[in-house]
């Protein structure tokens with residue numbers, strides 16, 4: 001495993017990081033979830049990402065159990081706050097001081113740890129003054145409940161405002177967690193340059209486009225049994241955007257490109273995001289330990305420039321690049337308000 005600094009900080013994280021959205025506490029049984037976490041640890045992954053909202057808090061509990069017994073200083077645990085868990089009452093969501101301060105304690109309890117390495121704003125809260133949110137984060141860092149602060153799916157402008165406040169308040173806002181893959185490149189024009197300027201690293205989610213870039217979904221055919229596209233608990237809905245025949249046809253055409261580098265398609269997809277030097281980690285999911293074994297082999301892979309160009313030619317216009325989509329990820333109004 002190779003390690004990268006998380007933004008302009010002294011924190012090193014495994015460049016392949018394991019996340020448990022849609023899987024732990026939902027799509028996969030707890031014993032398989034634990035096997036996946038242990039496969040990750042065995043492969044040298046030290047960094048684990050979850051959120052209070054995943055499987056409505058169950059994912060944090062499963063991860064906490066699976067990491068039990070690990071030396072705390074040898075792993076990095078990341079979680080997030082914003083979305084409601086349980087009842088969506090007016091104060092059960094967003095980034096108000098009340099919701100943030102209450103949520104961190106629930107997360108620490110479920111993760112069975114005294115602190116998280118990174119606490120992330122899962123979305124931007126358009127209703128809470130940013131000063132209030134950042135003061136709450138400053139207090140959480142001061143209390144030793146989180147070591148660093150990050151954001152997820154914030155625009156360049158929101159990141160800039162957050163960083164300015166974090167500097168005034170004396171804590172480190174060091175990361176951005178956006179979706180990024182060969183098929184989804186909306187951060188390249190604004191979020192990445194701004195993050196580079198301000199010292200944030202990207203922890204990129206769905207680098208395999210939720211499984212689509214593994215090439216296992218074939219155009220015009222039913223998805224393989226047990227895959228995310230068949231998961232009625234949420235996965236099938238989330239992956240829908242990529243399950244179009246034009247996308248799946250182009251993805252199939254990447255097969256020879258991967259073979260040329262002696263990589264599987266999933267490995268090529270993970271290695272591709274790691275070619276961007278503002279990316280601190282590729283945040284991969286897995287429903288089976290074998291997938292972890294396969295995907296970690298993307299660590300340290302260099303893709304030659306001519307192959308990067310070839311990938312662009314193969315994918316053509318199915319790549320999404322519209323930077324304005326980042327702003328649409330944060331709800332204009334809080335749920336439950």
Ligand code: NDP
Nearest residue numbers: 019020021205206207208209210211227228266284285286
């Ligand atoms: P990926 O793109 O890595 O997709 C993972 C899924 O793809 C697996 O669960 C598996 O699904 C399939 N897969 C993985 N490897 C292979 C393989 N080698 N061959 C075939 N299929 C494979 O990322 P995720 O979408 O899971 O997201 C990763 C993490 O990112 C999350 O766990 C979470 O931590 C974070 N995230 C953050 C968000 C945010 O808003 N901040 C939003 C979403 C995710 P299956 O076997 O079921 O088909």
